Amino acid sequence: MLSWQNTDLSLKDDRLSLLVSRQRAWVEIDLQALADNTRAISRFISPQTELMAVVKADAYGHGAIEIAKTVLANGASCLAIATLAEGVELRQAGIDAPILILGAINAPEDIKAVAAWSLEPTICSPQQASVFAETLSEVGQTLSVHLKLDTGMSRLGTDWKDGVKFVNIVRSLPNLNLKSVYSHFATADDPDKTIMNQQHRRFCQVISQLERSQLTLPYLHIANSAAMLSDRSLHYDLVRVGLALYGLYPAPHLTASIPLKPVMAVKSKIAQIKTIAPGTGVSYGHRFVAHKATKIAVVGIGYADGVPRLLSNRLRAIVRGKLVAQIGTITMDQLMLDVSNIPDLQAGEVVTLIGNEGQITLTVDDWAEALNTISWEIICGFKHRLPRVNLNSRGNGF
Secondary structure, X not given: OOOHHHHOOOOOOHHHHHHHHOOOEEEEEOHHHHXXXXXXXXXXXXXXOEEEEEOHHHHHHOOHHHHHXXXXXXXXXXXXXXXHHHHHHHHHOOOOOOEEEEEEOOOHHHHHXXXXXXXXXXXXXXXXXXXXXXXXXXHOOOEEEEEEEEOOOOOOOEEHHHHHHHHHHHHHOOOEEEEEEEOOOOOOOOOOOHHHHHHHHHHXXXXXXXXXXXXXXXXXXXXXXXXXHHOHHHOOOEEEEOHHHHOOOOOHHHOOOOOOOOOEEEEEEEEEEEEEOOOOEEOHHHOEEOOOOEEEEEEOOOHHHOOOHHHOOOOEEEEOOEEEEEEOOOOOOOEEEEOOOOOOOOOOOEEEEEEEEOOEEEOHHHHHHHHOOOXXXXXXXXXXXXXXXXXXXXXXXX
8 A cells, every 4th residue: 555655745746647657546635625624614613612633534534644734733633533543543653632532442451552642532431431540540640531421322422311420430530530521413414403402402411510510621522513514502612523624514504604625536547448339238237238339448446446336327427527427337446437429538548536627526425415325435435555645745834
């Protein structure tokens, strides 16, 4: 796999041209767009609110290390990941900002690693808190921890009705420094706010009970990208933003809230051009049969790279600024396009599957809508045999 260190080059650099010339397909990452999005979100959120950048799942497929460095340089104060390994990767890259692990850590050896790498765990239950306290006492370390309340997601966390008791238990245990209490919305991207409002009321009840107990409140946070965009009253002490950083909106009704720029583009190259006769079938199962003489381009990207097979005969691509149709079944490493309307096309020419060229734009949301899924799944699906190529040099301000 080609690392970011190999690909963090300016488009004007001959080395990048050489790198791309060797690739059958790649993912382009626009760090300037990411920087612009981060600054726009930082301006949008409430003045007292900090921005926690969610960079789990390799920054939603964008490349966690360079993404983390960019968002921290442009307004984010802390990071969130899902697993211990993701946190270690960032620390090994020299990133020293606070890093919250959103997933559950339970094994004593993993707890020791969390402490060794100065990561901040999520505590989901009193039992887990006790294991943390006992293990940290053995190694003589104290950790900042974040308590997760389940207000209606029915995933990780202690039931909100036991929230104050949970806080008191954690505060009574040694070697645990309570940094925040948080929860997560199940329906923040839904125009109908009934469930989100119910979850928020539950969160507020816990806060009120803590205030009545005259306990010093830790940091409070509940807003993801959708909640951050839809309601400033949900911003609290910090917001956990993932999708919006990458220039994508959680739902169509939120697109007017703030201007965002897509960070990712996906491109490939034509491997071969051929013309097939009428009646000729294309690819596995002959799910496409040419009804006339058809010029096809075989393109070097497939479902093993993250192009869903279910998009077969539904996908569109841009070639020389023109929209063309994908035909036949998408295979593991290749797909075919109908390029009959483009003269003198040559092997080696670039095909855009996601991104813009001229007046045409193909988006992650186009794919998600066609598959009746979400954009998160699409961008997380591009595999690492596609190198991530940075469109911006370090000289562009980050």
